[in-house]
Amino acid sequence: MGKEFRNIDIKIHGQVAILRFNRPEQLNAMNREMMDEIIAGIEQVNQTEDVLVGVITGNGRAFMAGADIKEYTNQTPEEFQSFQEKGTELYRCIEEAPKPWLAAVNGFALGGGFEIALACDMILASQSSKMGLPEVFLSLVPGGGGTQRLIQKIGINRTKEILFTGAQFTSSTFEDWGIVNHVYEDSKFEDEVLDFANKLARRPTKAIGELKKLANLSLSPIDFNKKIAEEGRVVLDLFYRDEAQKAIQKFMAKT
Known part of the structure; x- marks a missing residue:
């Protein structure tokens, strides 16, 4: 390598x-x-x-x-x-x-x-x-x-x-x-x-990367509301990606 x-x-x-x-x-x-x-x-x-x-x-x-x-x-x-x-x-x-x-x-x-x-x-x-x-x-x-x-x-x-x-x-x-x-x-x-x-x-790569950043962000001194806002932004970004939509549809098909 x-x-x-x-x-x-x-x-x-x-x-x-x-x-x-x-x-x-x-x-x-x-x-x-x-x-x-x-x-x-x-x-x-x-x-x-x-x-x-x-x-x-x-x-x-x-x-x-x-x-x-x-x-x-x-x-x-x-x-x-x-x-x-x-x-x-x-x-x-x-x-x-x-x-x-x-x-x-x-x-x-x-x-x-x-x-x-x-x-x-x-x-x-x-x-x-x-x-x-x-x-x-x-x-x-x-x-x-x-x-x-x-x-x-x-x-x-x-x-x-x-x-x-x-x-x-x-x-x-x-x-x-x-x-x-x-x-x-x-x-x-x-x-x-x-x-x-x-x-x-085996976990979704993009989601894991964003989770790592959000978890680390929680330790930063920035305003709590800004941290929550960033979490919300990430949710919206991921939700409309193909990876999330396919996973949601697969889950719905099982219910």
């Missing part, structure tokens, strides 16, 4: 693309080269019309254990700022994609790795996976939107616990807290993820 990469791998399974972090010896820790490849890979999937759902996962024992500390600590101030700005671009590629992206957390998802998962539309996790934001142990704070996206998903009290303690939390705990959508057995994880993604790929 297009460009070859060194630090990630992309495989197409029908209408589903699986982007896999591929630095297993480093627990998929993200350096600058890898970040560039992730952005390029996500954009490549976003631009592939036949692919309707993207999945992000990791190779080996980790989803991603955050930034590559060796490179992270040896950057000049200018390089460090550039790295942070690249990270913002990465999360935007996921959140503003016209199609859904799922995080398939197969192991450790810490720091920037967990922030990538938070930027995805949903999180599917293996039973043994652990997630967290441990930056406090380095006298730092998350730099990839972790403080803000967590609050949007679960509220301020739980967010402060995750941030202040820097602890690693189990997938079952995060499922209870509303961060993880589904937890699957380790032995069945990849099959369950692909099955979920394939079900999503």
Whole structure:
């Protein structure tokens, strides 16, 4: 599928693309080269019309254990700022994609790795996976939107616990807290993820894209009435499209 990469791998399974972090010896820790490849890979999937759902996962024992500390600590101030700005671009590629992206957390998802998962539309996790934001142990704070996206998903009290303690939390705990959508057995994880993604790929493409935009719009600071107006505009636009009219007629024929 297009460009070859060194630090990630992309495989197409029908209408589903699986982007896999591929630095297993480093627990998929993200350096600058890898970040560039992730952005390029996500954009490549976003631009592939036949692919309707993207999945992000990791190779080996980790989803991603955050930034590559060796490179992270040896950057000049200018390089460090550039790295942070690249990270913002990465999360935007996921959140503003016209199609859904799922995080398939197969192991450790810490720091920037967990922030990538938070930027995805949903999180599917293996039973043994652990997630967290441990930056406090380095006298730092998350730099990839972790403080803000967590609050949007679960509220301020739980967010402060995750941030202040820097602890690693189990997938079952995060499922209870509303961060993880589904937890699957380790032995069945990849099959369950692909099955979920394939079900999503069978939903009407245009409607899914608009639903993603509307859901994200709900988190914006614009006036509530403008959000409702946008929802109404989308309903009218979709209703008169052939896809919706055919689906409505098919439904009516069954009743």
